[in-house]
Amino acid sequence: xxTIKDVAKAAKVSISTVSYALNGDPRIPExxxxxxxxxxxxxxxxPSAAARNLKKRYTQTILVAxxxxxxxxxxxxxxxxxxxxxMSNYTMIVSTGxxxxxxxxxxxxxxxxxxxxxxxxxxxxxxxxxxxxxxxxDRELEEPGIYQMTIDNYRAMREMTQTIIYEGYQKIAxxxxxxxxxxxxxxxxxxxxxxxxxxxxxxxEYEGNFTKESGTDIIRKLLKSKQPxxxxxxAANDEMAIGIMDGLHEAGFQIPADYGVSGFDxxxxxxxxxxxxxxxxxxxxxxxxxxxxxxxxxxxxQPVKLQMQPGKVIxxxxx
Amino acid sequence: xxTIKDVAKAAKVSISTVSYALNGDPRIPExxxxxxxxxxxxxxxxPSAAARNLKKRYTQTILVAxxxxxxxxxxxxxxxxxxxxxMSNYTMIVSTGxxxxxxxxxxxxxxxxxxxxxxxxxxxxxxxxxxxxxxxxDRELEEPGIYQMTIDNYRAMREMTQTIIYEGYQKIAxxxxxxxxxxxxxxxxxxxxxxxxxxxxxxxEYEGNFTKESGTDIIRKLLKSKQPxxxxxxAANDEMAIGIMDGLHEAGFQIPADYGVSGFDxxxxxxxxxxxxxxxxxxxxxxxxxxxxxxxxxxxxQPVKLQMQPGKVIxxxxx
DNA sequence: CCGGGCCTCCGAAACGTTTCGATACTCTTA
DNA sequence: TAAGAGTATCGAAACGTTTCGGAGGCCCGG
Numbered sequence: 001x002x003t004i005k006d007v008a009k010a011a012k013v014s015i016s017t018v019s020y021a022l023n024g025d026p027r028i029p030e031x032x033x034x035x036x037x038x039x040x041x042x043x044x045x046x047p048s049a050a051a052r053n054l055k056k057r058y059t060q061t062i063l064v065a066x067x068x069x070x071x072x073x074x075x076x077x078x079x080x081x082x083x084x085x086x087m088s089n090y091t092m093i094v095s096t097g098x099x100x101x102x103x104x105x106x107x108x109x110x111x112x113x114x115x116x117x118x119x120x121x122x123x124x125x126x127x128x129x130x131x132x133x134x135x136x137x138d139r140e141l142e143e144p145g146i147y148q149m150t151i152d153n154y155r156a157m158r159e160m161t162q163t164i165i166y167e168g169y170q171k172i173a174x175x176x177x178x179x180x181x182x183x184x185x186x187x188x189x190x191x192x193x194x195x196x197x198x199x200x201x202x203x204x205e206y207e208g209n210f211t212k213e214s215g216t217d218i219i220r221k222l223l224k225s226k227q228p229x230x231x232x233x234x235a236a237n238d239e240m241a242i243g244i245m246d247g248l249h250e251a252g253f254q255i256p257a258d259y260g261v262s263g264f265d266x267x268x269x270x271x272x273x274x275x276x277x278x279x280x281x282x283x284x285x286x287x288x289x290x291x292x293x294x295x296x297x298x299x300x301x302q303p304v305k306l307q308m309q310p311g312k313v314i315x316x317x318x319x
Numbered sequence: 320x321x322t323i324k325d326v327a328k329a330a331k332v333s334i335s336t337v338s339y340a341l342n343g344d345p346r347i348p349e350x351x352x353x354x355x356x357x358x359x360x361x362x363x364x365x366p367s368a369a370a371r372n373l374k375k376r377y378t379q380t381i382l383v384a385x386x387x388x389x390x391x392x393x394x395x396x397x398x399x400x401x402x403x404x405x406m407s408n409y410t411m412i413v414s415t416g417x418x419x420x421x422x423x424x425x426x427x428x429x430x431x432x433x434x435x436x437x438x439x440x441x442x443x444x445x446x447x448x449x450x451x452x453x454x455x456x457d458r459e460l461e462e463p464g465i466y467q468m469t470i471d472n473y474r475a476m477r478e479m480t481q482t483i484i485y486e487g488y489q490k491i492a493x494x495x496x497x498x499x500x501x502x503x504x505x506x507x508x509x510x511x512x513x514x515x516x517x518x519x520x521x522x523x524e525y526e527g528n529f530t531k532e533s534g535t536d537i538i539r540k541l542l543k544s545k546q547p548x549x550x551x552x553x554a555a556n557d558e559m560a561i562g563i564m565d566g567l568h569e570a571g572f573q574i575p576a577d578y579g580v581s582g583f584d585x586x587x588x589x590x591x592x593x594x595x596x597x598x599x600x601x602x603x604x605x606x607x608x609x610x611x612x613x614x615x616x617x618x619x620x621q622p623v624k625l626q627m628q629p630g631k632v633i634x635x636x637x638x
Numbered sequence: 639c640c641g642g643g644c645c646t647c648c649g650a651a652a653c654g655t656t657t658c659g660a661t662a663c664t665c666t667t668a
Numbered sequence: 669t670a671a672g673a674g675t676a677t678c679g680a681a682a683c684g685t686t687t688c689g690g691a692g693g694c695c696c697g698g
Contacts (some may be wrong), residue, residue: 001424003684007323014648019686027646044448049425050378051684053369054653069397069413072587078388082415091418094388096401099410106368107320129363130320242591268391272591321652333678340654348676370654373683 001088002045007102011039022047032164061091062064062295063109065100067116071285072239072267074115080288081113088296104131111295114135129234133298135291139182147298149291153264155182156280156311157234158191160262163313164232169260173201173230175218175240177210187236188265203230208240215243216250223251232260232319238267238279245273245318264311275317282311321364332359341366361623377443380410381614382428384419386435390418391586392603393434399607402434407615422602423450430614432456432571436500447471452617454610458501466617468610468625473503475630476509476553479581482632483551484513490522492549494537494559502531506555506583522549527559534562549597551579551638557586562638564592579638583630594636601630612621 001029007200008015013036021028028036053059053189062079066074078094081268085092092109095103101119104112104127105243114124114141125143125155128134151268165174195202206222208214215235222229233242248259255261255275263270270277287309290313297304323341327334332355336436340347342354347355375484383400384394397413404411409429414422420438421429423446436457438474444462447453451464459467483491496503501593514521525541527533534554546625554560560582568579574580574594582589582598589596616623 005684015651015685016687017647020647023686029646032646036327044445046424046449048373048684049422049427050369050372051653052425052686054367054373054655054683054688055685056655059369069401070394072391072394075389075391075394084386086416086418091414093412093414093418093422095410095412099403099405099412102410103368105365105413106371107365108368126363130365140549166441269588270593272588324654335657341678342656346676351676367654368672370683371656373653373685374655374657375682382698436651 001044001048004045006043007036007040007045009021010043011036011180015294037187037192045291058110059108060089061093061109062292063091063100063103063112065104065114065116065117065119066094066096068096072238072269073265073282075268076284077288078286080290081292082288082293083285084289084296090296090299092248094200101127104134107131109263110134111299113295117178123310129159131311133295135295136299137291143276147294147304147306149287150182150186150308151272151282151287152308152310153186154190154193155180155308156186156282156313157264158194160264160280161191161194161234162198163315164234164260164262164319165198165200167260169232170200172234173202173204174202175208175233175235177208177240177307179207179275181210182294184236189291189319191234206233208243210237210239212239212243212246215240215245217243217248219244219251223247229259232262234262236264238263238265238270238277241277241318242273244270245277246314256317256319257279266314271316277318278316279314280311281314291313320367321362323364323366325362325579326355326359326364329362331356336423348384353590362563363487377429378410378427380412380428380576381611382419382422382431382582383413384423384431384433384435384438385415386437388414391588392556392584392601395603396434396607396610399604399609399612401607402604403608403611403615409615409618417638420446421627423453427448430454430612432614434617436497438554439488452614454500454614454617456610464612466623466625468606468613469627470502470606471503471627471629472599473509473512474627475601475632476506476583477513478509479599479632480510480513482555482634483553483579483581483638484517484519486638487520488551488638490549491519491551492523492525492552493521494527494534494552494554494563495528496555498526498560500529503555507635510553525552527555527562529556529558531558531562531565534559534564535566536562538563538566538570542566550579551581553581557581557582557596560596560598561592564596575636575638581638590635597635598633599630600633601628 004015004018008018018036082092111133115133117138121141128143128145135147135149139148180262206218208218233244235244241261244261245255246254253259263277266279266281270279294304323337327337337355340352349507401411419435430452432454442458442553447462447464454466454468456468494544516610525537554563560580563580564574567574572578582596585598585600589598613623
């Protein structure tokens with residue numbers, strides 16, 4: 001592997017001169033620099049990230065840790081982050097699972113954006129001692145070096161619930177996603193709040209895990225056990241809502257004639273499903289851009305103001 | 320930042336002893352090792368990836384370079400790769416755009432899986448001088464250190480086309496994705512071959528770019544310019560097929576009564592669209608696992624046999 | 639002709655690890 | 669009791685960069 005030493009030898013100059021030349025230091029005159037660049041090019045030299053990272057104490061890299069690659073909500077978020085970062089000179093890497101924690105602990109990046117509930121608060125707190133800044137998207141965590149940028153789930157779900165109540169629904173049920181996730185909790189709280197304000201009882205609560213399958217399962221079990229159904233299912237996300245619709249259709253019911261369903265996220269599928277799903281739109285792309293811009297400011301030690309990403313109720317045909 | 324030196328000082332042993340202890344070298348007796356581990360834990364020490372990477376000449380990392388985070392086909396692929404890699408002790412990182420080339424050139428990983436057409440063959444050839452192994456998913460590229468694992472587009476599309484011909488369609492049109500991509504080319508060749516064998520003329524060819532919007536556009540333009548339409552649109556992927564369906568529906572046509580449409584990939588949406596799309600299923604998840612297993616073998620210098628990932632025609636209702 | 643300033647360039651230390659090749663000990667065993 | 673074999677530990681070099689602090693050489697003004 002060609003190193004800077006090889007370049008120096010070939011160019012008959014010192015290592016330091018090569019380094020300066022390659023990094024465009026003004027003290028190297030134009031013609032020397034271009035000579036050195038030509039030689040580096042020729043022998044196929046590229047600096048070793050490892051060596052550079054070690055010496056400079058940063059990597060010019062931002063890590064995005066996500067829970068999995070599968071979910072339909074991440075794409076726009078990642079695209080948004082990437083879009084913004086591409087204009088800076090930071091490299092973006094994304095990881096999932098166990099990899100993420102390793103990358104953080106061993107400081108493979110200068111900053112991180114995290115939305116993976118499997119990384120515990122505790123672990124994050126520990127990591128934040130050595131690694132900053134971190135932006136968390138999926139939890140509330142008060143800690144120096146950790147910043148929160150969440151979706152305004154509470155307000156959006158409250159608004160959705162109010163709309164439903166206004167429509168005259170009486171037997172209203174909530175379908176939970178993974179119970180102890182921040183998203184689920186805050187959405188549920190918004191729902192709860194709206195119900196309480198309207199002096200309404202929650203008809204029932206069901207437990208899913210944010211997947212489509214869990215939504216379908218709930219319906220199947222409900223039907224099989226002959227329990228009374230609500231008039232409308234307020235799901236904590238679109239995937240479960242769609243799963244519920246699948247389950248209901250499977251049993252021969254009509255939506256919204258027999259039962260209503262609402263979602264949250266406005267994933268692409270929601271417009272294709274029949275009837276189209278009434279849901280809360282989150283503009284993940286611009287949220288991503290916002291997050292990236294924030295971490296860039298943080299990296300420059302500039303002051304930032306953190307605000308929640310708003311959601312917007314999109315009325316379609318599912319209730 | 321705590322370094323190994325701090326641990327050594329706190330434990331009153333030498334740096335080398337700490338290093339051996341932390342890496343579980345058998346020459347360090349159990350009780351010394353656990354004492355050192357405890358101290359490292361206590362002062363919050365984590366090794367610096369940069370320093371380790373520099374000294375050992377590898378990173379235990381595999382890079383996956385994708386074209387963008389947006390497309391619906393990557394998720395399962397990435398999940399498959401991750402699934403397999405998670406069982407090894409390699410860290411997986413994914414990147415896109417300009418970042419990918421930097422990461423490769425500066426050797427931030429030990430191996431790479433690439434499916435991003437914007438990285439040119441030339442660039443890849445150059446990179447492969449310093450960086451191996453590389454598995455490419457989106458092109459054919461004969462070069463030491465570069466391995467190809469593609470989808471068997473040719474065969475699958477030929478089969479799809481044969482099915483269509485067998486159904487009795489006469490005016491058959493092909494809808495191209497981005498023209499010079501390997502996927503588009505090989506799918507087109509499969510189509511062409513089937514047509515030739517059946518002694519049929521290709522009714523027309525349209526040019527899209529693999530996006531839904533491009534599919535819809537094609538229909539709109541066709542309709543506006545009053546050109547004759549084919550009886551069936553053979554699209555190079557599902558997204559365009561769905562875009563075409565959208566365009567046709569928009570103009571009030573019925574599918575498959577008025578026009579037929581076929582896709583390729585079997586993305587999730589294809590089952591939700593009405594009518595459900597007839598397409599070619601690619602099991603991206605197991606393809607991903609296969610790819611990951613292959614790169615792992617390559618890394619261990621074991622012999623590998625590269626085979627194409629097969630596709631399977633899934634008959635649904637769009638023709 | 640001398641001193642100072644600028645322009646080019648260079649040597650060497652440092653970043654935080656790993657690992658080779660010792661060096662002291664402590665036991666065995668003859 | 670001395671030699672040999674382990675055992676536990678250590679010092680120092682090396683990985684490939686960046687960057688500080690010069691050092692020579694040249695030109696300029698006085």
